[in-house]
Amino acid sequence: MKIVVCVKQVPDTAEADVKLGSDGRGIxxxxxxxxxxxxxNYALEESLLIKEDRDGEVTVITLGPESADEVLRMSMAKGAxxxxxxxxxxxxxGDAWAVALALAKAIGGMxxxxxxxxxxxxxxxxxxxGVTLAEMLGVPHATYVTEMEIGDGxxxxxxxxxxxxxxxxxxxxxxxxxxxxxxxxxxxxxIMGIAKAxxxxxxxxxxxxxxxxxxxxGEAGSRxxxxxxxxxxxxxxxxxxxxxxxEASAKLANVxxxxxxx
Amino acid sequence: MNDVLVLAEHLNGELKDxxxxxxxxxxxxxxxxxxxxxxxxxxxGVGDLAEKLTAxxxxxxxxxxxxxxxxxxxxxxxxxxxxxxxxxxxxVMIGHTAFGVDxxxxxxxxxxxxxxxDLIDLAVEGTDLVATRQTHGGKVNERVGFGDAAVRLVxxxxxxxxxxxxxxGGSVIALDTDVPQEPAFRRFVEYVExxxxxxxxxxxxxxxxxxxxxxxxxxxxMINEFAELLGGVVACSRPVVDAGWLPKDRQxxxxxxxxxxxxxxxxxxxxxxxxxxGMKSAETIVAINKDPKAPIFQAAHxxxxxxxxxxxxxxxxxxxxxxx
Numbered sequence: 122m123k124i125v126v127c128v129k130q131v132p133d134t135a136e137a138d139v140k141l142g143s144d145g146r147g148i149x150x151x152x153x154x155x156x157x158x159x160x161x162n163y164a165l166e167e168s169l170l171i172k173e174d175r176d177g178e179v180t181v182i183t184l185g186p187e188s189a190d191e192v193l194r195m196s197m198a199k200g201a202x203x204x205x206x207x208x209x210x211x212x213x214x215g216d217a218w219a220v221a222l223a224l225a226k227a228i229g230g231m232x233x234x235x236x237x238x239x240x241x242x243x244x245x246x247x248x249x250x251g252v253t254l255a256e257m258l259g260v261p262h263a264t265y266v267t268e269m270e271i272g273d274g275x276x277x278x279x280x281x282x283x284x285x286x287x288x289x290x291x292x293x294x295x296x297x298x299x300x301x302x303x304x305x306x307x308x309x310x311x312i313m314g315i316a317k318a319x320x321x322x323x324x325x326x327x328x329x330x331x332x333x334x335x336x337x338x339g340e341a342g343s344r345x346x347x348x349x350x351x352x353x354x355x356x357x358x359x360x361x362x363x364x365x366x367x368e369a370s371a372k373l374a375n376v377x378x379x380x381x382x383x
Numbered sequence: 384m385n386d387v388l389v390l391a392e393h394l395n396g397e398l399k400d401x402x403x404x405x406x407x408x409x410x411x412x413x414x415x416x417x418x419x420x421x422x423x424x425x426x427x428g429v430g431d432l433a434e435k436l437t438a439x440x441x442x443x444x445x446x447x448x449x450x451x452x453x454x455x456x457x458x459x460x461x462x463x464x465x466x467x468x469x470x471x472x473x474x475v476m477i478g479h480t481a482f483g484v485d486x487x488x489x490x491x492x493x494x495x496x497x498x499x500x501d502l503i504d505l506a507v508e509g510t511d512l513v514a515t516r517q518t519h520g521g522k523v524n525e526r527v528g529f530g531d532a533a534v535r536l537v538x539x540x541x542x543x544x545x546x547x548x549x550x551x552g553g554s555v556i557a558l559d560t561d562v563p564q565e566p567a568f569r570r571f572v573e574y575v576e577x578x579x580x581x582x583x584x585x586x587x588x589x590x591x592x593x594x595x596x597x598x599x600x601x602x603x604x605m606i607n608e609f610a611e612l613l614g615g616v617v618a619c620s621r622p623v624v625d626a627g628w629l630p631k632d633r634q635x636x637x638x639x640x641x642x643x644x645x646x647x648x649x650x651x652x653x654x655x656x657x658x659x660x661g662m663k664s665a666e667t668i669v670a671i672n673k674d675p676k677a678p679i680f681q682a683a684h685x686x687x688x689x690x691x692x693x694x695x696x697x698x699x700x701x702x703x704x705x706x707x
Contacts, residue, residue: 132519135595135653136674139522148523217498218491240484245518245525248479248538249500252488261457261569264485265638277572281638282394282481285577285631288454293568303625344497348513348526353678359670359686366693367701373669374701376685380667382589382613382646383702 122177127238160239198310198318216343221253226331255297384416401478403546479538580632589615596651654679
């Protein structure tokens with residue numbers, strides 16, 4: 122079984138003070154740790170579990186700058202067989218459409234039974250590339266998948282809907298499945314795996330290799346247009362109880378007492 | 384401006400809240416652009432739902448067909464694409480839900496139309512429409528345009544707009560668009576309800592919720608002690624369930640449970656909209672988080688910016704002292 126996993130390197134902004142760049146079109150990346158997008162990490166793990174269970178081959182693919190090789194190497198250290206980076210400044214800065222088109226051109230030229238990717242990127246939050254890619258490849262898709270079972274030429278998945286409801290769907294292969302966090306327990310790479318992966322080749326492809334002309338790639342190939350980034354307007358927000366942990370806690374304890382909770 | 388089209392989402396005979404939220408905002412857009420609001424309703428035996436929508440929409444376009452008995456984006460997509468080609472609306476609004484996210488991107492490719500997802504705002508600016516969405520976990524707002532597209536597709540974040548009951552008295556129009564058979568390549572199998580757990584977090588007056596900031600499973604002991612002191616139950620946001628530290632039935636948020644306790648204490652919870660959707664109606668919300676920019680402080684009434692490992696023990700001590 123041949124599995125392609127689309128992964129993205131993203132900055133970890135969970136506890137960071139995010140600063141906008143001076144052009145208002147990006148954020149300041151300096152000082153932000155880079156890591157594999159969380160749900161992509163679960164997608165990678167799912168591919169490795171399938172590979173171990175039924176003899177498969179896993180190719181990881183990303184679109185991004187050279188720093189993204191780190192994510193590909195870590196994926197190989199965990200057990201991915203091949204790695205491809207769509208490596209061309211012309212491909213960067215695109216919206217979900219442009220990213221999906223580049224991926225579709227690359228994956229369309231490969232043999233594959235299953236394409237896995239995370240359901241959402243934690244940086245841009247688009248929740249869009251996986252399904253767009255499926256439609257461009259002309260194969261079925263399912264999103265927000267929290268359970269998956271491979272059958273004979275088919276895959277049955279559980280999609281997480283609202284309120285804890287799960288929708289089970291059966292699809293023929295090949296198919297694109299977008300993976301929700303929590304579906305498995307992503308492994309850590311071994312020291313030996315990391316050492317071996319450091320020597321592995323990462324295949325690169327340019328826009329020209331993908332037969333994409335200038336108008337189809339990156340920002341020029343985007344259907345939506347990024348106009349400007351801003352900080353969210355500061356709302357009324359919480360009344361902040363300040364001081365040392367002890368002082369702030371004393372204030373909060375009093376608030377809770379007034380309200381009858383303490 | 385042409386019509387504003389809103390795709391009605393429903394399950395088990397009930398329209399989702401996001402449908403009414405979108406219709407309310409669609410009215411604002413339509414009024415600004417001198418256009419009409421049309422709701423599109425696909426389903427099987429949905430006549431009464433169509434009637435409900437007439438209060439909000441100028442036209443309710445209904446395709447009532449067995450093929451829509453269960454949601455399947457592979458069935459919805461070609462039918463909706465046909466309706467859109469026929470009406471050429473300026474904008475099509477779809478909920479940013481598990482349903483909408485499965486449908487909208489494939490519709491975008493089928494129609495070669497731009498799609499902006501998870502919007503918190505959409506406004507008419509001159510002759511253009513400009514979308515606002517959030518990136519980087521709610522720390523950045525992004526404004527997005529649609530170029531010179533005639534038809535724009537958007538998915539709208541649930542609870543981004545406050546719904547207002549209308550009294551439009553719109554007309555119901557039955558469509559006869561072809562509905563394809565469910566394709567063999569994607570078949571609906573079944574819905575599976577979540578299993579009930581040992582604790583029903585929706586029944587408690589006090590909910591103590593933990594998030595990614597809890598860092599280690601062993602820190603749960605401190606939280607359990609704090610919750611016991613306040614007579615509350617321990618709930619959580621998604622990362623805690625993903626890590627396997629609490630069962631799924633303790634998760635608060637759009638894919639988990641919606642709670643409305645008298646007191647909600649969010650500890651190390653960043654406050655992604657999916658979580659906030661499940662707790663924003665709590666009477667008193669307290670947030671403890673070391674990141675002053677965490678979106679949870681926008682949802683909370685009281686906040687402490689600090690390390691939960693220091694604040695929670697201090698708070699436990701202060702409450703114990705007050706009671707002594």
